[in-house]
Amino acid sequence: MRETPSNLTLKPGDTIGILGGGQLGRMIALAAARLGLRCHIYAPEAANPAYDVAAKYTVGRYDDEAALRGFASSVQCVTYEFENVPAKTVEILSSRVPVRPGAKALAVCQDRVLEKQLARDLGATTADFVSINNLEELVQGIATIGTPSILKTRRFGYDGKGQFVIRKAEDAATAWAAVAGSPCILESFVPFLREVSVVAARGLDGIVKAFPVTENEHRDQILRRSIVPATLHPVTARSAIDIATKIATALDYVGVFAVEFFVVGENEAETVYVNEIAPRVHNSGHWTLDGASTSQFEQHVRAISGLPLGATAPTAAKVEMTNLIGDDVLDWHSLMAEPDTQLHLYGKGEPRPGRKMGHVTRFFGR
Numbered sequence: 001m002r003e004t005p006s007n008l009t010l011k012p013g014d015t016i017g018i019l020g021g022g023q024l025g026r027m028i029a030l031a032a033a034r035l036g037l038r039c040h041i042y043a044p045e046a047a048n049p050a051y052d053v054a055a056k057y058t059v060g061r062y063d064d065e066a067a068l069r070g071f072a073s074s075v076q077c078v079t080y081e082f083e084n085v086p087a088k089t090v091e092i093l094s095s096r097v098p099v100r101p102g103a104k105a106l107a108v109c110q111d112r113v114l115e116k117q118l119a120r121d122l123g124a125t126t127a128d129f130v131s132i133n134n135l136e137e138l139v140q141g142i143a144t145i146g147t148p149s150i151l152k153t154r155r156f157g158y159d160g161k162g163q164f165v166i167r168k169a170e171d172a173a174t175a176w177a178a179v180a181g182s183p184c185i186l187e188s189f190v191p192f193l194r195e196v197s198v199v200a201a202r203g204l205d206g207i208v209k210a211f212p213v214t215e216n217e218h219r220d221q222i223l224r225r226s227i228v229p230a231t232l233h234p235v236t237a238r239s240a241i242d243i244a245t246k247i248a249t250a251l252d253y254v255g256v257f258a259v260e261f262f263v264v265g266e267n268e269a270e271t272v273y274v275n276e277i278a279p280r281v282h283n284s285g286h287w288t289l290d291g292a293s294t295s296q297f298e299q300h301v302r303a304i305s306g307l308p309l310g311a312t313a314p315t316a317a318k319v320e321m322t323n324l325i326g327d328d329v330l331d332w333h334s335l336m337a338e339p340d341t342q343l344h345l346y347g348k349g350e351p352r353p354g355r356k357m358g359h360v361t362r363f364f365g366r
Protein backbone atom coordinates (compact mmCIF):
# COMPACT_ATOMS: atom_id res chain seq x y z
CA MET A 1 0.00 0.00 0.00
CA ARG A 2 1.28 3.46 -0.84
CA GLU A 3 1.89 5.99 1.87
CA THR A 4 -0.73 8.77 1.87
CA PRO A 5 0.67 11.71 3.80
CA SER A 6 -2.11 14.06 4.82
CA ASN A 7 -0.05 17.04 3.67
CA LEU A 8 0.72 15.71 0.17
CA THR A 9 0.97 18.57 -2.33
CA LEU A 10 0.34 18.25 -6.07
CA LYS A 11 2.50 19.73 -8.81
CA PRO A 12 1.86 20.45 -12.48
CA GLY A 13 1.50 17.20 -14.41
CA ASP A 14 -0.10 15.36 -11.47
CA THR A 15 -3.60 13.90 -11.74
CA ILE A 16 -6.67 14.64 -9.65
CA GLY A 17 -9.33 11.95 -9.43
CA ILE A 18 -12.93 13.19 -9.40
CA LEU A 19 -15.88 11.06 -8.29
CA GLY A 20 -18.90 12.11 -10.34
CA GLY A 21 -19.09 13.30 -13.93
CA GLY A 22 -21.67 16.09 -14.00
CA GLN A 23 -21.20 19.77 -14.84
CA LEU A 24 -19.41 20.43 -11.54
CA GLY A 25 -16.80 17.78 -12.36
CA ARG A 26 -16.54 19.23 -15.85
CA MET A 27 -15.83 22.73 -14.59
CA ILE A 28 -13.32 21.43 -11.99
CA ALA A 29 -11.49 19.52 -14.76
CA LEU A 30 -11.37 22.62 -16.98
CA ALA A 31 -9.90 24.69 -14.13
CA ALA A 32 -7.36 21.97 -13.31
CA ALA A 33 -6.21 21.81 -16.93
CA ARG A 34 -5.45 25.51 -16.84
CA LEU A 35 -3.06 24.89 -13.95
CA GLY A 36 -1.34 22.05 -15.77
CA LEU A 37 -3.05 19.33 -13.73
CA ARG A 38 -4.85 16.35 -15.28
CA CYS A 39 -8.19 14.92 -14.17
CA HIS A 40 -9.40 11.34 -14.12
CA ILE A 41 -13.18 11.09 -13.71
CA TYR A 42 -14.80 8.07 -12.05
CA ALA A 43 -18.58 7.68 -12.42
CA PRO A 44 -21.11 4.95 -13.14
CA GLU A 45 -22.69 6.56 -16.24
CA ALA A 46 -21.64 5.59 -19.77
CA ALA A 47 -21.68 9.23 -20.91
CA ASN A 48 -21.18 12.37 -18.83
CA PRO A 49 -20.45 16.10 -19.21
CA ALA A 50 -17.09 15.76 -17.44
CA TYR A 51 -15.75 12.91 -19.62
CA ASP A 52 -15.59 15.29 -22.60
CA VAL A 53 -12.97 17.50 -20.95
CA ALA A 54 -10.94 15.11 -18.78
CA ALA A 55 -7.61 13.45 -19.53
CA LYS A 56 -9.11 10.10 -18.57
CA TYR A 57 -12.34 8.56 -17.33
CA THR A 58 -13.41 5.26 -15.82
CA VAL A 59 -16.98 4.01 -15.93
CA GLY A 60 -17.45 2.11 -12.69
CA ARG A 61 -19.79 1.58 -9.79
CA TYR A 62 -19.05 3.24 -6.46
CA ASP A 63 -18.92 -0.21 -4.82
CA ASP A 64 -16.57 -1.83 -7.35
CA GLU A 65 -13.48 -2.30 -5.18
CA ALA A 66 -11.15 -3.48 -7.92
CA ALA A 67 -12.07 -0.57 -10.20
CA LEU A 68 -11.70 1.89 -7.31
CA ARG A 69 -8.25 0.50 -6.47
CA GLY A 70 -7.18 0.94 -10.10
CA PHE A 71 -8.53 4.48 -10.08
CA ALA A 72 -6.71 5.31 -6.80
CA SER A 73 -3.40 4.07 -8.20
CA SER A 74 -3.70 6.42 -11.21
CA VAL A 75 -4.19 9.69 -9.28
CA GLN A 76 -2.37 11.76 -6.63
CA CYS A 77 -5.52 12.94 -4.83
CA VAL A 78 -9.28 12.29 -5.02
CA THR A 79 -12.14 14.75 -4.72
CA TYR A 80 -15.85 14.56 -5.53
CA GLU A 81 -18.47 16.73 -7.13
CA PHE A 82 -21.55 15.43 -5.29
CA GLU A 83 -22.16 14.71 -1.61
CA ASN A 84 -23.80 11.31 -1.88
CA VAL A 85 -20.56 9.40 -2.33
CA PRO A 86 -20.91 6.23 -0.22
CA ALA A 87 -18.74 6.22 2.94
CA LYS A 88 -17.34 2.82 1.93
CA THR A 89 -16.08 4.25 -1.40
CA VAL A 90 -14.16 6.95 0.46
CA GLU A 91 -12.80 4.37 2.90
CA ILE A 92 -11.44 2.22 0.04
CA LEU A 93 -9.88 5.23 -1.68
CA SER A 94 -8.50 7.01 1.35
CA SER A 95 -6.38 4.03 2.39
CA ARG A 96 -4.49 4.55 -0.88
CA VAL A 97 -4.61 8.24 -1.73
CA PRO A 98 -5.64 11.49 0.02
CA VAL A 99 -9.38 12.16 -0.35
CA ARG A 100 -10.21 15.86 -0.03
CA PRO A 101 -12.52 16.92 1.52
CA GLY A 102 -12.27 13.95 3.89
CA ALA A 103 -14.63 11.34 5.29
CA LYS A 104 -15.65 13.38 8.36
CA ALA A 105 -16.85 16.35 6.29
CA LEU A 106 -18.71 14.06 3.95
CA ALA A 107 -20.47 12.16 6.75
CA VAL A 108 -21.76 15.36 8.35
CA CYS A 109 -22.80 17.08 5.12
CA GLN A 110 -24.67 13.99 3.86
CA ASP A 111 -27.04 14.17 6.78
CA ARG A 112 -29.37 17.11 7.42
CA VAL A 113 -29.61 16.33 11.16
CA LEU A 114 -25.83 16.14 11.68
CA GLU A 115 -25.19 19.32 9.70
CA LYS A 116 -27.82 21.35 11.57
CA GLN A 117 -26.57 19.98 14.88
CA LEU A 118 -23.00 20.99 14.01
CA ALA A 119 -24.16 24.50 13.08
CA ARG A 120 -25.95 24.79 16.42
CA ASP A 121 -22.98 23.42 18.37
CA LEU A 122 -20.86 26.16 16.79
CA GLY A 123 -23.30 28.83 17.97
CA ALA A 124 -25.15 29.39 14.69
CA THR A 125 -28.93 29.74 14.40
CA THR A 126 -30.98 27.16 12.48
CA ALA A 127 -34.66 26.35 12.08
CA ASP A 128 -35.99 24.34 15.04
CA PHE A 129 -35.65 20.67 14.16
CA VAL A 130 -36.15 17.11 15.36
CA SER A 131 -35.05 13.84 13.84
CA ILE A 132 -37.88 11.53 12.78
CA ASN A 133 -37.76 7.74 12.41
CA ASN A 134 -41.42 6.73 12.39
CA LEU A 135 -44.96 8.09 12.19
CA GLU A 136 -45.34 8.37 15.99
CA GLU A 137 -42.23 10.56 16.16
CA LEU A 138 -43.59 12.66 13.32
CA VAL A 139 -46.91 13.21 15.11
CA GLN A 140 -44.98 14.14 18.28
CA GLY A 141 -42.57 16.32 16.26
CA ILE A 142 -45.40 18.30 14.67
CA ALA A 143 -46.84 18.87 18.15
CA THR A 144 -43.45 20.24 19.30
CA ILE A 145 -42.38 22.23 16.20
CA GLY A 146 -45.83 23.36 15.07
CA THR A 147 -47.01 24.12 11.54
CA PRO A 148 -46.13 25.04 8.91
CA SER A 149 -43.09 22.77 9.00
CA ILE A 150 -41.09 20.80 6.47
CA LEU A 151 -40.34 17.10 6.54
CA LYS A 152 -37.13 16.28 4.62
CA THR A 153 -35.25 13.04 4.15
CA ARG A 154 -31.98 13.22 6.13
CA ARG A 155 -30.03 12.06 3.11
CA PHE A 156 -30.05 12.22 -0.71
CA GLY A 157 -32.31 15.28 -1.16
CA TYR A 158 -31.53 17.94 -3.77
CA ASP A 159 -33.44 20.63 -5.68
CA GLY A 160 -36.33 20.23 -3.22
CA LYS A 161 -36.60 16.47 -3.80
CA GLY A 162 -37.45 14.38 -0.73
CA GLN A 163 -39.33 17.23 0.96
CA PHE A 164 -42.91 17.60 2.13
CA VAL A 165 -44.54 20.75 3.55
CA ILE A 166 -46.76 20.05 6.55
CA ARG A 167 -49.52 22.63 6.87
CA LYS A 168 -51.62 20.98 9.58
CA ALA A 169 -51.21 18.14 12.09
CA GLU A 170 -53.49 15.89 10.01
CA ASP A 171 -50.89 15.89 7.17
CA ALA A 172 -48.60 13.58 9.19
CA ALA A 173 -49.61 10.25 7.62
CA THR A 174 -49.55 11.61 4.05
CA ALA A 175 -46.14 13.20 4.65
CA TRP A 176 -44.72 10.01 6.14
CA ALA A 177 -46.00 8.00 3.16
CA ALA A 178 -44.50 10.59 0.77
CA VAL A 179 -40.98 10.06 2.18
CA ALA A 180 -41.51 6.28 2.08
CA GLY A 181 -40.43 5.82 5.69
CA SER A 182 -36.86 7.14 5.20
CA PRO A 183 -35.15 8.66 8.25
CA CYS A 184 -36.11 12.34 8.22
CA ILE A 185 -35.68 15.73 9.78
CA LEU A 186 -38.69 17.86 10.66
CA GLU A 187 -37.90 21.58 10.47
CA SER A 188 -39.88 24.64 11.40
CA PHE A 189 -40.75 26.78 8.40
CA VAL A 190 -38.46 29.83 8.39
CA PRO A 191 -40.22 33.00 7.18
CA PHE A 192 -37.16 34.28 5.35
CA LEU A 193 -36.85 37.50 3.35
CA ARG A 194 -33.97 36.25 1.24
CA GLU A 195 -31.72 33.27 0.72
CA VAL A 196 -27.97 33.77 0.60
CA SER A 197 -24.92 31.53 0.50
CA VAL A 198 -21.26 31.66 1.39
CA VAL A 199 -18.97 29.84 -1.01
CA ALA A 200 -15.52 29.52 0.51
CA ALA A 201 -12.42 27.36 0.45
CA ARG A 202 -10.21 26.00 3.21
CA GLY A 203 -6.67 25.18 2.22
CA LEU A 204 -4.45 22.38 3.46
CA ASP A 205 -2.81 24.97 5.73
CA GLY A 206 -6.17 25.78 7.37
CA ILE A 207 -6.54 29.20 5.76
CA VAL A 208 -10.14 30.01 4.77
CA LYS A 209 -10.99 32.42 1.94
CA ALA A 210 -14.61 33.27 1.18
CA PHE A 211 -16.15 34.79 -1.91
CA PRO A 212 -18.54 37.69 -1.27
CA VAL A 213 -21.95 36.54 0.05
CA THR A 214 -24.29 35.65 -2.83
CA GLU A 215 -28.04 36.17 -2.94
CA ASN A 216 -30.01 33.26 -4.41
CA GLU A 217 -33.42 33.09 -6.04
CA HIS A 218 -35.10 29.72 -6.48
CA ARG A 219 -37.87 28.73 -8.88
CA ASP A 220 -39.66 25.42 -8.26
CA GLN A 221 -37.02 24.83 -5.54
CA ILE A 222 -34.23 24.89 -8.15
CA LEU A 223 -31.67 27.69 -8.07
CA ARG A 224 -32.58 30.13 -10.81
CA ARG A 225 -30.42 33.18 -10.22
CA SER A 226 -27.49 34.24 -8.03
CA ILE A 227 -26.58 37.89 -7.50
CA VAL A 228 -23.44 39.42 -6.01
CA PRO A 229 -23.31 41.34 -3.79
CA ALA A 230 -26.25 40.08 -1.74
CA THR A 231 -28.64 42.60 -0.18
CA LEU A 232 -27.27 42.23 3.32
CA HIS A 233 -25.97 44.45 6.11
CA PRO A 234 -22.14 44.20 6.16
CA VAL A 235 -22.28 42.98 9.78
CA THR A 236 -24.66 40.16 8.79
CA ALA A 237 -22.46 39.27 5.82
CA ARG A 238 -19.45 39.11 8.16
CA SER A 239 -21.30 36.83 10.55
CA ALA A 240 -22.32 34.49 7.70
CA ILE A 241 -18.68 34.22 6.62
CA ASP A 242 -17.60 33.68 10.24
CA ILE A 243 -20.08 30.81 10.62
CA ALA A 244 -18.87 29.24 7.36
CA THR A 245 -15.27 29.52 8.56
CA LYS A 246 -16.10 27.86 11.89
CA ILE A 247 -17.92 25.01 10.15
CA ALA A 248 -15.01 24.33 7.77
CA THR A 249 -12.49 24.43 10.59
CA ALA A 250 -14.57 22.08 12.76
CA LEU A 251 -14.74 19.59 9.86
CA ASP A 252 -10.97 19.78 9.07
CA TYR A 253 -12.28 20.67 5.66
CA VAL A 254 -10.05 20.89 2.58
CA GLY A 255 -11.56 22.29 -0.62
CA VAL A 256 -14.46 24.52 -1.63
CA PHE A 257 -17.76 24.27 0.22
CA ALA A 258 -20.98 26.26 0.43
CA VAL A 259 -23.20 27.16 3.34
CA GLU A 260 -26.79 28.11 2.45
CA PHE A 261 -28.54 30.57 4.77
CA PHE A 262 -31.99 32.06 5.24
CA VAL A 263 -32.06 35.79 6.03
CA VAL A 264 -34.66 36.69 8.62
CA GLY A 265 -35.57 40.18 9.87
CA GLU A 266 -34.35 43.58 8.73
CA ASN A 267 -31.87 46.25 9.86
CA GLU A 268 -30.77 45.63 13.47
CA ALA A 269 -32.89 42.46 13.63
CA GLU A 270 -31.33 40.92 10.51
CA THR A 271 -30.06 37.36 11.26
CA VAL A 272 -28.89 34.40 9.21
CA TYR A 273 -30.08 30.82 9.77
CA VAL A 274 -27.91 27.98 8.49
CA ASN A 275 -29.93 25.79 6.11
CA GLU A 276 -27.47 23.40 4.54
CA ILE A 277 -23.79 22.73 3.95
CA ALA A 278 -22.59 21.44 0.58
CA PRO A 279 -19.18 19.72 0.71
CA ARG A 280 -18.31 20.66 -2.87
CA VAL A 281 -18.33 23.46 -5.40
CA HIS A 282 -21.80 24.96 -5.57
CA ASN A 283 -24.18 26.31 -8.18
CA SER A 284 -24.38 29.64 -6.32
CA GLY A 285 -20.62 30.02 -6.96
CA HIS A 286 -20.79 29.71 -10.75
CA TRP A 287 -20.63 33.51 -11.09
CA THR A 288 -16.99 33.33 -9.95
CA LEU A 289 -16.00 31.69 -13.27
CA ASP A 290 -16.17 35.06 -14.98
CA GLY A 291 -16.86 37.41 -12.09
CA ALA A 292 -14.10 36.84 -9.51
CA SER A 293 -10.29 36.97 -9.56
CA THR A 294 -10.20 33.19 -8.98
CA SER A 295 -13.13 30.90 -9.84
CA GLN A 296 -14.55 28.51 -7.22
CA PHE A 297 -13.38 25.64 -9.47
CA GLU A 298 -9.79 26.85 -9.58
CA GLN A 299 -9.98 27.55 -5.84
CA HIS A 300 -11.10 23.97 -5.22
CA VAL A 301 -8.24 22.62 -7.34
CA ARG A 302 -5.78 24.85 -5.46
CA ALA A 303 -7.12 23.79 -2.06
CA ILE A 304 -7.15 20.02 -2.67
CA SER A 305 -3.72 20.25 -4.32
CA GLY A 306 -2.23 21.96 -1.28
CA LEU A 307 -1.51 25.11 -3.31
CA PRO A 308 -2.02 28.72 -2.16
CA LEU A 309 -5.62 29.93 -2.44
CA GLY A 310 -6.36 32.71 -4.95
CA ALA A 311 -7.94 36.13 -4.46
CA THR A 312 -11.73 36.16 -4.20
CA ALA A 313 -12.63 39.76 -5.11
CA PRO A 314 -15.42 40.28 -7.65
CA THR A 315 -14.43 41.86 -10.98
CA ALA A 316 -17.57 44.03 -11.36
CA ALA A 317 -19.79 46.12 -9.09
CA LYS A 318 -22.60 43.62 -9.65
CA VAL A 319 -22.52 40.11 -11.12
CA GLU A 320 -25.55 38.00 -11.92
CA MET A 321 -25.61 34.29 -12.79
CA THR A 322 -28.72 32.74 -14.34
CA ASN A 323 -29.14 28.99 -14.75
CA LEU A 324 -30.35 27.72 -18.10
CA ILE A 325 -32.85 25.08 -17.04
CA GLY A 326 -34.53 22.79 -19.58
CA ASP A 327 -35.61 24.66 -22.69
CA ASP A 328 -33.96 27.93 -21.51
CA VAL A 329 -30.87 26.61 -23.24
CA LEU A 330 -32.51 26.84 -26.66
CA ASP A 331 -31.81 30.61 -26.48
CA TRP A 332 -28.04 29.94 -26.55
CA HIS A 333 -27.57 31.77 -29.85
CA SER A 334 -29.19 35.04 -28.78
CA LEU A 335 -27.55 34.85 -25.32
CA MET A 336 -24.19 34.67 -27.04
CA ALA A 337 -25.00 37.84 -28.95
CA GLU A 338 -25.66 39.83 -25.75
CA PRO A 339 -22.88 42.25 -24.84
CA ASP A 340 -21.16 41.60 -21.49
CA THR A 341 -22.73 38.16 -21.12
CA GLN A 342 -20.73 34.95 -20.73
CA LEU A 343 -22.35 31.69 -21.79
CA HIS A 344 -21.44 28.27 -20.36
CA LEU A 345 -22.98 25.08 -21.76
CA TYR A 346 -22.52 21.72 -20.07
CA GLY A 347 -22.69 19.49 -23.15
CA LYS A 348 -25.72 17.57 -21.89
CA GLY A 349 -27.64 16.89 -25.09
CA GLU A 350 -31.43 16.83 -24.80
CA PRO A 351 -32.95 19.56 -22.58
CA ARG A 352 -35.39 18.05 -20.08
CA PRO A 353 -37.61 19.96 -17.65
CA GLY A 354 -35.66 20.79 -14.47
CA ARG A 355 -32.32 19.78 -16.01
CA LYS A 356 -29.46 22.27 -15.57
CA MET A 357 -28.13 22.68 -19.13
CA GLY A 358 -25.82 25.67 -18.70
CA HIS A 359 -25.66 29.16 -17.22
CA VAL A 360 -24.97 32.74 -18.18
CA THR A 361 -23.10 35.40 -16.24
CA ARG A 362 -23.91 39.09 -16.68
CA PHE A 363 -21.97 42.09 -15.41
CA PHE A 364 -23.10 45.50 -14.30
CA GLY A 365 -20.82 48.46 -13.59
CA ARG A 366 -17.49 47.40 -15.02
Ligand SMILES: Nc1ncnc2c1ncn2[C@@H]1O[C@H](COP(=O)(O)OP(=O)(O)O)[C@@H](O)[C@H]1O
Residues within 6 Å of the ligand: 127, 150, 157, 158, 159, 160, 161, 187, 188, 189, 190, 191, 192, 195, 218, 221, 260, 275, 276
Ligand atom coordinates in the same frame (compact mmCIF):
# COMPACT_ATOMS: atom_id res chain seq x y z
N1 LIG B 1 -37.09 25.28 7.00
C1 LIG B 1 -37.40 25.93 5.86
N2 LIG B 1 -38.16 27.04 5.90
C2 LIG B 1 -38.49 27.70 4.76
N3 LIG B 1 -38.13 27.33 3.53
C3 LIG B 1 -37.35 26.22 3.41
C4 LIG B 1 -36.95 25.48 4.57
N4 LIG B 1 -36.20 24.44 4.16
C5 LIG B 1 -36.11 24.55 2.81
N5 LIG B 1 -36.81 25.60 2.35
C6 LIG B 1 -36.90 26.01 0.93
O1 LIG B 1 -36.66 24.90 0.08
C7 LIG B 1 -35.43 25.06 -0.65
C8 LIG B 1 -34.71 23.73 -0.78
O2 LIG B 1 -34.43 23.20 0.51
P1 LIG B 1 -32.98 22.73 0.96
O3 LIG B 1 -33.05 22.36 2.40
O4 LIG B 1 -31.97 23.75 0.58
O5 LIG B 1 -32.79 21.38 0.16
P2 LIG B 1 -32.12 21.03 -1.26
O6 LIG B 1 -31.48 22.30 -1.79
O7 LIG B 1 -31.13 20.00 -0.91
O8 LIG B 1 -33.24 20.53 -2.08
C9 LIG B 1 -34.66 26.11 0.14
O9 LIG B 1 -33.70 26.77 -0.69
C10 LIG B 1 -35.79 27.02 0.60
O10 LIG B 1 -36.23 27.86 -0.44
Ligand SMILES: [Mg+2]
Residues within 6 Å of the ligand: 260, 276
Ligand atom coordinates in the same frame (compact mmCIF):
# COMPACT_ATOMS: atom_id res chain seq x y z
MG1 LIG C 1 -30.42 23.78 -0.78
